[in-house]
Amino acid sequence: MSNWALIIYCGLITYLTRFSMIALIKKEMFNDRIREVLSYVPSAIFPAIIFPAIFLDSQGSILIADNPKIMAALIATIIGIFSRSIIATIFSGLASYWFIIFVI
């Protein structure tokens, strides 16, 4: 598949989700149980992007020792829990990452 086709398909599926949200899906279609489970979707899917990007090196092998990303992500998580701020989380993570690789 060409890059453009890939982009268009990803755009289509994103658009169709949004369209079905307001045009097809009604609140009554979800019972409390489905709603409860759907509320866990971000917690279930985002770690699949987060963890491999932190714990795997560019070859895809697990890297624990001498991996500055683990410490930086940990600091970002703690800052995130206390500040509840998206921007503080991102910047504290990047700042501590740079501090570890450039200063220490």
Added chain:
Amino acid sequence: MKTNFKVFLKGIIDVSPLMIPVVPFGLIFGVLAIDVGFSPLETMGMSLIVFGGASQIVLLQLFSGGASSLVIISSVGAVNSRHLLYGAVVSEHLSDLKLIWKIIISYFLIDQAYAISNDYLKKNKDQNRYFHLVGAGTTCWVIWQSTTFLGIILGAAIPEKLGLSFAVPLTFLALLVNDFRKFINVIVIIVSGFVATLGYNYIPFKAYAIVAGLTGLLVAMILTKMVKTNE
């Protein structure tokens, strides 16, 4: 009743504070897309056609890992499924809208826009209330397109040593800040993260994101059920 333009303007003003985190997100996307091997035109096309931060970053991440197109598209679908719930809530306020407006508004219906407009729609019953959503949506659109463009230009100037790709996990981590305080969410996060990391090389077609996501949801179903039976 306020004029259409005033409601539109109110949408712009209300959504503005939410645009602060979108700026670095857009920049990072532009920089990384070039880094991963998309042309500047394709990168701009992605922001114009997809217009969704999480979708676009997942696309990049899986593309750079060598996942097949089918896996990339279904992972993007999985990431989007989180909207279904919120959408069902917003749709209550938009049910009397003409189909043509629903088709247009759908393109602008990103997290920030409907998060902010949902409050307005709840309190306001005017005929033209959805102009608020259009105002908030177009604001996000302008910010997203211009920061993508800036990222494409800056990309060449940013040294690889900075390791800006680390901003991807950080951005998604930031989207979970409110979930770290809840016990079941933390378990789900850890389980999904472990499955994705350990399965990265072994789950066929690089479908690790989907497998980890489904495992996480299964754990959420079991744990929420257990909490209920104990009550």
